[in-house]
Amino acid sequence: MSRYRADERRALHGFPEPQPASGGLTDAMRLLRAALAVRGVETLDGDVHEMHSGRWTLSVAQGVLVWCGPARFGWPGGTGAWTWHPLDDPEGAAQLLAKHLDADPLLRLRRAFPG
Known part of the structure; x- marks a missing residue:
């Protein structure tokens, strides 16, 4: 299987370029990222995207989009x-x-060996 760079994959599938996560990032998303970091789940600003609908997404691991x-x-x-959880928590x-990331062996491997 050939490996594409992230920008090639986006172009191949017609996805927009990622936007920086500053400015319009909701407080809930910022708090979620901070709480995940405390639990050892690091995310980058580039993992956060605002959708056309006004909702936000966070790529936590390959295959897990919040x-x-x-x-x-x-x-x-x-x-x-789908698992749903109140925005105020x-x-x-x-x-x-x-817990979800630690319970799935494939996600544990992806987390241990990113990229």
């Missing part, structure tokens, strides 16, 4: 069902996400 909507955080669970969402 949505931040007007009332809740959401991410795909291990069984394919980013600490609780970070705790659930960290």
Whole structure:
């Protein structure tokens, strides 16, 4: 399997260039990132994107995209069902996400060996 650079993948699939996460980043997303960092899940500014709908997404690990909507955080669970958590509890969402990442052996490997 050939490996593409991130900018080549975006162009290949028609995704927009990532925007810096400063300025319009919601407080909930900022608090979620801080709570994840305390639990050893580091994210970069480039992992945060504002969607056309006004919602924010955070790429936590390959295959795990957290949505931040007007009332809740959401991410795909291990069984394919979505996990939802109230927006006013980013600490609780970070705790659930960290457990999700640690429970999945593939995600543990991706976290241990990024890229």
